Amino acid sequence: MKLLYFAWLRERIGTGSEEVTPPEGVDTVESLIDWLKQKDPRYEAAFAETVAIRVAIDQEQADFDAPIAGAREIALFPPVTGG
Amino acid sequence: MKLLYFAWLRERIGTGSEEVTPPEGVDTVESLIDWLKQKDPRYEAAFAETVAIRVAIDQEQADFDAPIAGAREIALFPPVTGG
């Protein structure tokens, strides 16, 4: 699946987009983030405060406990500040 | 003093402006209107429904019982409909 990062999350992780194949058992947004944090210290730092992270699955707002099975695109980003 | 009329009040009276010298005793807007109504049937018709008439003394909104002594300009008109 494709992961997208925006704003300071993109900067801390060092990329705006990557393809990942999470192992079995990684079935929610929360477990996806936990899995990323174990992969690399950049993710550990970027996701240190998940209270400040929002998520969209296939371009629709979602919660941290939302299932990710079948998702094509998961985006993680800080609270929005447009307008 | 100068009297001004606007909108349908102007049309019913047949003029937008006139100079008048009310006699002693005509000391409020209400008594001024009563005096005008006695002068000519055009005023009688124009002021038949005073509930639909508004007044300004020297370009400030005023009430029917407001004193008119010293006023330079008294305007009588229907409720406003701008905007």
Next chain:
Amino acid sequence: MSVRIQEKDFDPTTELEALSAGRDDIGALVSFTGLVRGGDVSEMTLEHYPGMTEKALEKIERQALERWSLQGVTIIHRVGPLAPGARIVFVATASRHRAAAFEAAEFLMDFLKTNAPFWKKESTADGERWVDARETDDKAVARWALNPKARD
């Protein structure tokens, strides 16, 4: 002067840019443009009370500036004959934040509708008629007394 009574048309962009020209502390511009509605109306004619109109609009503007934190206000009202679709009135407010700009613009329009000496006459196929004052406009203006500034 930010209050104008005129026969000629105006340009919303020009008016909005005039409000923010030469400064960078404005975050929000709100504008209201009133248009002449058609239907059976072929023409609308606006009459006003020269002298008192300007005073009334300036008073309304002063009240808005006292009530909200605004960097500028523009009020334009056209007079004379106007065709359906034509711009008839324009109110714009400038502020740091949007809530004040929105509230002040609504306040200005509500008070303009009920307190400024303009009268509309409509021309139709059946003849001419003076527009009646709307009760909803009196209600709209009354809520500002009950509802002191809620947000800034």
Next chain:
Amino acid sequence: MSVRIQEKDFDPTTELEALSAGRDDIGALVSFTGLVRGGDVSEMTLEHYPGMTEKALEKIERQALERWSLQGVTIIHRVGPLAPGARIVFVATASRHRAAAFEAAEFLMDFLKTNAPFWKKESTADGERWVDARETDDKAVARWALNPKARD
């Protein structure tokens, strides 16, 4: 389409006239224009989530059209680098009467601020910083749930 994400500037008059072009049943046009504030900010850069941004704005627009009687809505948001004083966002509503146009424009801005995936980065003499989300924006959006359409 009445939702646009673009780098280039826009013209409020052109957008307002597009909303009312060819019809005479619109009495009220309300616009909100957001400008980049200066102060210690020398440049603002807008990032967004292409694809989701359009979907989010179209959803917000649909909600406004369901909630109020509107003849049209325009939402424009610029992206990329912007100088202080520059127009950054534009929302316009068209309706027969002013209350619906005002309320819907405020609703659109409140939801855009909290639901559309845009992020602002400010450049200052001390470096760059991402703008924090404002708690007042969450409060502004919450009142629409408590406050079903009051006027039309």
